[in-house]
Amino acid sequence: MPFTRLEFAVFAVREGTLQVLLARRAEAPHAGRWALPGGVLRVDLDASLDAAAQRVATERLGAPLPLLRQLCAVGGPQRDPRAPWALSVVYRGLVPADAPDFSAGKRIEALAWRSVDEAIAAPLAFDHATLVDKAVRAMRADIDVLDLPFGCLPEAFTLGELQSFCEHVLGHPLDKSSFRRRLSDRDLLVPVEGEFRVGAFRPAQLFRGPRA
Amino acid sequence: MPFTRLEFAVFAVREGTLQVLLARRAEAPHAGRWALPGGVLRVDLDASLDAAAQRVATERLGAPLPLLRQLCAVGGPQRDPRAPWALSVVYRGLVPADAPDFSAGKRIEALAWRSVDEAIAAPLAFDHATLVDKAVRAMRADIDVLDLPFGCLPEAFTLGELQSFCEHVLGHPLDKSSFRRRLSDRDLLVPVEGEFRVGAFRPAQLFRGPRA
DNA sequence: CTGTGTTCGTTGCTAAATGCAACTAAGGAG
DNA sequence: CTCCTTAGTTGCATTTAGCAACGAACACAG
Incomplete structure (x- = not known):
């Protein structure tokens, strides 16, 4: 099984707009750039993908994320230079504006909220801008019904x-x-x-x- | 990265009902039982998850599958005894009734179409009955819109x-x-x-x- | 005490989308 | 020519959503 990551597109309504939580990467690849927070699957710790998502969220963001839903999985050989083949399972979530602030965990320099319009237009690491867009569409479709x-x-x-x-x-x-x-x-x-x-x-x- | 499989919930309208393509497993686990066809990701061959899906479909079913869409990813430690942790990315597809018949490929004893009602009720291997149900709902939602x-x-x-x-x-x-x-x-x-x-x-x- | 501004909650109407049933049209079989 | 079946359309009822206005409730200012 290839190098497997869990990634999070976490949203909140703050300052009157929809914002997404971004992390500035501490390590290569894309060190110093903004990306979706995430972490690696641990086969010794995680009893399922959903459980892995909760564990990684807690580790990296300092708080568990209720209401996580799976968005999609993406993978390929050039996704991450640390491994010949990398696979990411992406989750989306929505949290209250007054949620306890997240705190940057391992391998994250900083966490910040950014409006989704900026985030999609910004040069996020990997294909994360596309993922943000996809997650926003999924959230909106949920509310529509x-x-x-x-x-x-x-x-x-x-x-x-x-x-x-x-x-x-x-x-x-x-x-x-x-x-x-x-x-x-x-x-x-x-x-x-x-x-x-x-x-x-x-x-x-x-x-x-x-x-x- | 854990042991990664691609699995397929392929449907067709045959004999007046919606049917799903099932494979009788040739090997453990669940040898001899019916399951969704699928195969393992090959990091040396596959340029993306979608490409992997096409390759596995061609190998195991004898034909490529147009219109494949990702359904979800599931994983956990007890999913497959061959590995300490197994991850499956599940695709759904719909093919014409007059499609060239699929031919059982590697590690498959037999292929058969079965009506979805039977399939969901039958004791399919793994959690495949649940996946069939989920795939049917997704297909119907697509047609609804x-x-x-x-x-x-x-x-x-x-x-x-x-x-x-x-x-x-x-x-x-x-x-x-x-x-x-x-x-x-x-x-x-x-x-x-x-x-x-x-x-x-x-x-x-x-x-x-x-x-x- | 009385007006005024704002939000809450409801109502009436309009417009659009959908469901239902009937109708006509077109071809082949007998 | 008549009958049967499917193709394609039409009219109407029902449902659903959008729009605008209204009275109600409360705080506040005067």
């Missing part, structure tokens, strides 16, 4: 918060009444009876995701 | 043939007028002017897929 990342929101949230989050990921506004109709038609949310988000204006009903 | 496998039809085909093919893959009937409207709204087909499929009844206009 209301497969929503409830883990990225507070335990209880308002419909306004949910809609705003989706709009930031999608990159375009949604219709309020249509969004709410589609949610309630599918019984995707459970209202937390009697609980409201209070603030400067009219209080808003709080909801939880399904199977909560 | 009119991402159609034109390579599975003759060079030129009638709308009736196309619809019937889709119905067999989906497992349920489609509405004729709606199907045709959706196709023409999206400019997915090009009529072959003046060409008709003649037969026992009214001749039918022939079409080609896009970018043809």
Whole structure:
């Protein structure tokens, strides 16, 4: 089996835009350049690909990543000069804006959030710009069919918060009444009876995701 | 890098149902049992995962497989007793019913088509029943959004043939007028002017897929 | 106490997409 | 010529999504 890596396209809505977590590589190849964070599979430690992804995420980013989904696998002989043939299994994830900050782990000089538009246009290492683009499309397709990342929101949230989050990921506004109709038609949310988000204006009903 | 395999969930509409191509394994593990056909990655031969998939398909099945799409990657330590850790990249494909018959290649005792319902219920080797199910869902999702496998039809085909093919893959009937409207709204087909499929009844206009 | 601004939540209407059923057209078989 | 079957279209009902407006609730300013 060739040299196998797990790589992560982790997104968050920060500063009003969709951002992706990038790592500046400490070692060759592409030392000093920005790339998706990742690490190598350890056959002595990992009980599955998904478990390997969690382990590497924890090691390199300082925190586990819930809601990881497999994006694709890519591989070839020129992928990484350290091995004659390298294979990467790429995962995508979405985390809350207020997540505990990640801390750069082994073989990473620095971690930074960058807006996806910049990241796709920037000369990321390897084919990582392509992977970011692919991951964004997959996330947006999920939201289009209301497969929503409830883990990225507070335990209880308002419909306004949910809609705003989706709009930031999608990159375009949604219709309020249509969004709410589609949610309630599918019984995707459970209202937390009697609980409201209070603030400067009219209080808003709080909801939880399904199977909560 | 661990022991890496390419595996194939290849489908065809045969005998009025959606069938999947299975191979009876000649060697351990699971010798004698039915499984998805596949083979190992060769780092000395393969320039990419997709190229590896084509090479293995040709070797094991006696023919290349157009329209292969990556389904997922799975891996773990107990996946294959021949190695301490095994990784499989799974591809899905759809081939014409009249495709040249596949011939069992290395390490395969026999090849057979089996209906997907049976295959999913049958005790296939490894987790292959799960993979078949996942591949079927992915194919159906493609057709739902009119991402159609034109390579599975003759060079030129009638709308009736196309619809019937889709119905067999989906497992349920489609509405004729709606199907045709959706196709023409999206400019997915090009009529072959003046060409008709003649037969026992009214001749039918022939079409080609896009970018043809 | 009263207006004003903002968000929340809902309603009514419009437009688009889809599903259903019927119809006509075209050919072969008898 | 009639009947049968498939091809292709049409009209209409139903569903779905988008758009705009409305009243409700609350904080704040005056």
